[in-house]
Amino acid sequence: MTDMYLEAKKLGLYLVKIRRELHLAPELGFKEYKTSKIIQRELRSLGIPFVVMATGVVGLLKGKRKGKTIALRADIDALPVYEETGVSFASKNKGIMHACGHDAHTTCVLGAAKLLSNMKDKVKGNVKFIFQPAEEIADKNRDGAKEIIKAGAMKNPKPDAVIALHVDAPGEVGKISVTYGPVYANADFFEIKVTGKGGHGAMPHASVDSIVVSAAIIQNLQSIVSRNVSPLESAVITVTMINAGETSNVIPPFVKMEGTARSLNAQTRRIIKTRMKQVVTLTAKAFGAKAELRYFDGYPAFSNDETMIGLMEKAGVRLLGRKNVILRKEPSMGGENFSYFTKIAPGGFIWLGVGNKKKGITSALHHPKFTIDEASLPVGAAVLAETSLEFLNSK
Template sequence: MSPDAASFTGLHAQARSVQPRTVALRRALHRQPEVGLELPRTRDAVVAALADLPVQVHLGRSVSSVVAVLEGGRPGPTVLLRGDMDALPMSEDTGLPFASQVDGTMHACGHDTHVAMLASAARVLAERRDQLAGRVLFMFQPGEEGFHGARYMIDEGLLDRSGPAGRPDAAYALHISATLPAGEVHVRPGPLMAAADTVRITVTGRGGHASAPHDALDPVPAAAAMVGALQTAVTRRIDTHHPTVLTIAHITAGTTNNVIPETAFMEGTLRTLSETTRAAVHDEIRRVCRYTAMAYGCSAEVEIDAGYPVTINDDDAAGRVGTLAGTVLGRNRVAAMPTPIMGAEDFSYVLAEVPGALAFLGGCPPHLDPAAAPPNHSNRVVFDEESMAAGVAVYAGLALAGL
């Protein structure tokens, strides 16, 4: 980390000084959440928040992304900072005075805080351009919640040498968590979050009267047997040192009580922490379903849709996050994560191309117990807004630190 500690003096206090702007933007976004890749209101709010700053703004062509580039006062590396912008298709039950005004849509994963923190980090860095070596690439990304928004931005040239700021030398993201103590930064090197694949299985038999199953080929017992067989395959065929979660979460078959259906449908999610394990489990799923179906006289069609890859933090970059956060916030505000999380993140696409790290920012309200607080993706989740100042300071510090 090239600058000395004096370079970060007052950074947290400066972040707190722009806190009214951070909170105002966060609450405006929270009231008007948008889902997916097309987020016109959110995009326009980001552009307005950056309008008076000395940044070059580039809008996405295929999605509602915003890329802003801040040039430093002298040559140096390019550091990418990411803030995702999309909400979730769910209703809000927090009772907040700035709760969602859009039916069935809620910022339940804290992406509104990410956007606000990143915009305020741009403001803090603009005031310190003379200290900034190189440039900062601010990545405001739509479609993180299953829509591969980062991949769209990469396809548009975000990381290319001819892109908005040239090829980034390092990339960082913060993700707020309602179940971590407010203002703490938690990070680990290596695999941080899982690959996430969707599994769909159609079992086909032969329909008939429910009173005469011997005249039909009932796909329901075959499907039921597959659920157990798949769990056994995970525990018997996959090394316990390679974490794997396979959950069948949806089963549909039949239309009424006295008809054996022709088909049964199941779907679920697969989470793994290495590409080798991921490929091995794909093979196991296909094998188990095929032969279990055959044992019942049925057939099985398996579709596996590849989701986000494993989110892997660069060892050195993860160490820089911990060191920087300790310098800016205090060592007692930094913790090493003991294990990865089996959730998924499309910042994985960026980290597959650029050395960097994603870290978690504690956002549990002080009056709640982190162990019992409603978590991210809950209809009742609430984030501590004071913790956003810590996020702003860390984002800005990572850019100032460079490599």
């Protein structure tokens, strides 16, 4: 039996080279032109046919024997962050950085592609490599997962399962974490416009103070989490932006706010939506003002499929040992558009430890000093490849 981790470690230099090449030239969502070219070049060199979809790439490895199809998904975009790591391969694109480790995700899936194409005779069925653009994009109308799925990433053949990983900053290199049940939240967002009546700062009685109204709205919104949602459920409402006013002696007529609402299931999401509308409009009404709420559904929540996460855990234990596979009990209230793939096929999602306290690699995701211990790359590639073989050989 092949020791997949050993095989992956043999690819160590290759993985580091690819990761640094990607890290040097990060690109924002839907602008991953160069990134896409690097992925295409690598798949071509492996003899894996691919289709370009938006700025994403979908490769298909056909095994020697017929069977099921598993998809390995990596997100490939970077963030609008000024890199401050000081590494020799730091971003050459000023103000853009792979601060969420998507360079590592791309590398791990390319690594798995290399591992599996080196052992094609063992692959019973197909492995799809989905390099998805625009995961980080905060756009109401577009995101990379939806677009690449619409373009056909999950068709011809339709995967029977889909797996992915995300780098885990506090997680130590050499370890992975798995979660049974909910993994990420419904990541919705909202805009509120409050309309009062402008006036002199010294004569509030002659105005309708949109700022006081907004303060009341912000306070009241918190009661949805504490009083409407069950104490046993998780929910977040955060106002992240307030814009109003020009100077100290004028009461502004308008306030604009934005924020995010998070939940782990459809019922809590419904409660938040309904109550937010009531709280926003009726609080304003109580002050003689008007307020309008626009609520947008963001990335949906998802849970790991029990069989798939079971296979990933098993692969991890076999390759890394029991003590290096951590069971994480709690989901994240963050969002991930991997969820769209899990609506089509059972999904498994793990966290890949990339931190190393001894080397001082401890910065959080999205931080300008975020970096990874590159010894994590063979770990990620091996777990993805091992799980793929395990899944394809299972009944």
